[in-house]
Amino acid sequence: xxxxxxxxxxxxxxxxxxxxxxxxxxxxxxxxxxxxxxxxxxxxxxxxxxxxxxxxxxxxxxxxxxxxxxxxxxxxxxxxxxxxxxxxxxxxxxxxxxxxxxxxxxxxxxxxxxxxxxxxxxxxxxxxxxxxxxxxxxxxxxxxxxxxxxxxxxxxxxxxxxxxxxxxxxxxxxxxxxxxxxxxxxxxxxxxxxxxxxxxxxxxxxxxxxxxxxxxxxxxxxxxxxxxxxxxxxxxxxxxxxxxxxxxxxxxxxxxxxxxxxxxxxxxxxxxxxxxxxxxxxxxxxxxxxxxxxxxxxxxxxxx
Amino acid sequence: xxxxxxxxxxxxxxxxxxxxxxxxxxxxxxxxxxxxxxxxxxxxxxxxxxxxxxxxxxxxxxxxxxxxxxxxxxxxxxxxxxxxxxxxxxxxxxxxxxxxxxxxxxxxxxxxxxxxxxxxxxxxxxxxxxxxxxxxxxxxxxxxxxxxxxxxxxxxxxxxxxxxxxxxxxxxxxxxxxxxxxxxxxxxxxxxxxxxxxxxxxxxxxxxxxxxxxxxxxxxxxxxxxxxxxxxxxxxxxxxxxxxxxxxxxxxxxxxxxxxxxxxxxxxxxxxxxxxxxxxxxxxxxxxxxxxxxxxxxxxxxxxxxxxxxxxxxxxxxxxxxxxxxxxxxxxxxxxxxxxxxxxxxxxxxxxxxxxxxxxxxxxxxxxxxxxxxx
Numbered sequence: 001x002x003x004x005x006x007x008x009x010x011x012x013x014x015x016x017x018x019x020x021x022x023x024x025x026x027x028x029x030x031x032x033x034x035x036x037x038x039x040x041x042x043x044x045x046x047x048x049x050x051x052x053x054x055x056x057x058x059x060x061x062x063x064x065x066x067x068x069x070x071x072x073x074x075x076x077x078x079x080x081x082x083x084x085x086x087x088x089x090x091x092x093x094x095x096x097x098x099x100x101x102x103x104x105x106x107x108x109x110x111x112x113x114x115x116x117x118x119x120x121x122x123x124x125x126x127x128x129x130x131x132x133x134x135x136x137x138x139x140x141x142x143x144x145x146x147x148x149x150x151x152x153x154x155x156x157x158x159x160x161x162x163x164x165x166x167x168x169x170x171x172x173x174x175x176x177x178x179x180x181x182x183x184x185x186x187x188x189x190x191x192x193x194x195x196x197x198x199x200x201x202x203x204x205x206x207x208x209x210x211x212x213x214x215x216x217x218x219x220x221x222x223x224x225x226x227x228x229x230x231x232x233x234x235x236x237x238x239x240x241x242x243x244x245x246x247x248x249x250x251x252x253x254x255x256x257x258x259x260x261x262x263x264x265x266x267x268x269x270x271x272x273x274x275x276x277x278x279x280x281x282x283x284x285x286x287x288x289x290x291x292x293x294x295x296x297x298x299x300x301x302x303x304x
Numbered sequence: 305x306x307x308x309x310x311x312x313x314x315x316x317x318x319x320x321x322x323x324x325x326x327x328x329x330x331x332x333x334x335x336x337x338x339x340x341x342x343x344x345x346x347x348x349x350x351x352x353x354x355x356x357x358x359x360x361x362x363x364x365x366x367x368x369x370x371x372x373x374x375x376x377x378x379x380x381x382x383x384x385x386x387x388x389x390x391x392x393x394x395x396x397x398x399x400x401x402x403x404x405x406x407x408x409x410x411x412x413x414x415x416x417x418x419x420x421x422x423x424x425x426x427x428x429x430x431x432x433x434x435x436x437x438x439x440x441x442x443x444x445x446x447x448x449x450x451x452x453x454x455x456x457x458x459x460x461x462x463x464x465x466x467x468x469x470x471x472x473x474x475x476x477x478x479x480x481x482x483x484x485x486x487x488x489x490x491x492x493x494x495x496x497x498x499x500x501x502x503x504x505x506x507x508x509x510x511x512x513x514x515x516x517x518x519x520x521x522x523x524x525x526x527x528x529x530x531x532x533x534x535x536x537x538x539x540x541x542x543x544x545x546x547x548x549x550x551x552x553x554x555x556x557x558x559x560x561x562x563x564x565x566x567x568x569x570x571x572x573x574x575x576x577x578x579x580x581x582x583x584x585x586x587x588x589x590x591x592x593x594x595x596x597x598x599x600x601x602x603x604x605x606x607x608x609x610x611x612x613x614x615x616x617x618x619x620x621x622x623x624x625x626x627x628x629x630x631x632x633x634x635x636x637x638x639x640x641x642x643x644x645x646x647x648x649x650x651x652x653x654x655x656x657x658x659x660x661x662x663x664x665x666x667x668x669x670x671x672x673x674x675x676x677x678x679x
Contacts, residue, residue, distance in 0.1 A: 003598040190674045190676065213676065214667075214669035221619075245587075290580070300567060
């Protein structure tokens with residue numbers, strides 16, 4: 001029994017964190033809201049060179065990537081990382097991938113990825129976006145370019161991917177990003193509560209504020225081991241627990257972050273909303289907490 | 305990462321399971337009553353004789369030098385087998401870790417084996433009528449007795465769990481009246497049979513006489529019963545507080561066993577409106593286990609338990625209340641009857657209060673983990 005990451009896994013995470021601090025600062029996410037693709041120009045190639053995606057990532061296990069995916073959530077990276085991770089067989093798919101499952105049918109970045117992977121009758125098919133008809137569906141998170149996709153199995157190739165395992169990988173990837181988002185929201189809000197002064201003292205000195213932030217810390221502390229265990233086993237029940245805990249943690253973190261920031265957080269000029277909206281999106285994607293709790297229930301309950 | 309148990313750990317678990325299944329005392333009355341306490345004492349003695357009372361302790365004091373992971377396995381098997389509450393708990397889980405860290409060899413040799421064998425039963429003398437959450441406000445005093453080479457204790461302790469049945473008390477007393485709050489306190493080990501001690505038991509919320517007031521009037525305690533040095537009591541006590549809040553008091557096995565019973569209760573009364581609460585309760589117990597395994601990995605790697613223990617305490621105490629609340633809702637009109645769930649519910653309600661109220665724990669998390677300003 002050893003519930004800890006290797007030095008290599010931690011070093012990989014640190015390297016990705018450094019890269020994202022430089023290449024995907026909040027301004028880059030903000031710019032993505034108004035550019036053509038919703039993504040950060042050039043970032044995909046850099047992630048590829050670092051081995052987060054692309055051929056070098058093909059040999060990695062979910063456990064090698066879970067901390068890295070957390071970092072991409074922390075940085076609010078607007079790229080099809082979860083989808084590309086989900087469609088890899090062992091590690092990560094070799095090309096940028098858009099994913100549509102019956103549970104989460106809208107396809108992120110369908111107009112700018114190299115291929116689409118789509119579910120029909122529990123089978124997964126691959127096709128280039130040019131062979132499908134895309135209808136844009138504006139999302140609350142302006143960097144999430146979502147599309148309803150019309151397509152024909154005759155113009156697509158059947159893949160060897162299994163829908164359930166792709167869903168599990170997508171849910172795990174989203175759970176990891178949600179943990180990173182929750183941690184980022186906590187860190188930013190603690191920082192704000194330390195420097196914002198009202199009534200002659202930092203607002204973070206008020207117990208009513210402290211206790212809300214302590215509750216977020218509690219959620220994050222107990223979500224991360226659940227997510228890490230799921231990355232280790234990839235068992236469906238474990239993945240469902242991971243998505244539940246990470247969604248709950250990120251949603252509470254966003255609620256508290258906004259409340260503690262107050263009016264300044266309720267603006268689009270301040271960066272906070274970038275993470276809030278990403279948290280809402282990912283909590284709803286690939287099965288929300290209710291869906292996953294139900295799946296765990298089917299595994300553990302045996303009504304008589 | 306390796307989330308599998310080794311062959312040795314597996315063998316340890318199998319041995320514990322076999323012994324517990326054959327020997328666990330079922331259906332004991334509450335250990336927080338006079339008659340129940342005596343029966344629990346016999347059970348503790350049986351555990352001790354078989355070497356299962358204090359598995360993680362050194363052999364010389366009655367343990368089997370189990371690792372922290374093995375201790376977790378033992379706890380899981382203990383509660384899985386339906387093992388009863390541990391009336392020795394405040395001694396073996398709270399005082400003992402403090403003795404291992406601060407005690408002299410003489411103190412360890414004298415106290416630990418008798419504690420493990422349930423010959424001496426220890427209660428905690430911290431709270432006073434005017435010092436609950438604000439523990440540093442205690443007023444009970446220790447006055448130097450130079451001639452007797454010891455101290456004279458005077459004051460009142462209260463809400464002392466099982467104080468009416470225990471034989472000894474460990475507690476904090478103000479040894480330097482001029483010092484402020486956290487300074488000038490000393491940690492004493494006091495036999496309740498000493499002259500000048502009066503104990504009055506009283507009923508807890510659940511009706512059991514599980515609480516006591518302990519009155520001390522000029523009680524002599526020798527220098528050899530000072531733990532960790534004169535005027536260093538706060539530091540020594542806080543070492544115990546981490547154990548109480550964190551790992552040692554509430555191993556995941558307890559909550560996993562309760563969650564399994566809750567699932568079983570739902571299976572026999574499958575109320576769809578409570579399905580999600582049941583599943584979430586089960587998942588929370590599992591999450592507590594995972595967070596514990598992560599913490600134990602860190603401790604096994606040589607790190608010390610710190611303010612993270614407050615997160616642990618918040619989680620298990622609120623989880624325990626939720627599990628029982630859900631069970632009572634499943635029971636519907638039968639919830640008001642005396643029974644294991646209503647009893648357990650009342651017991652669980654103490655969790656967010658003792659070992660530092662959850663309000664205090666949230667302050668600790670905010671100030672010491674997150675770095676928010678104290679004022």
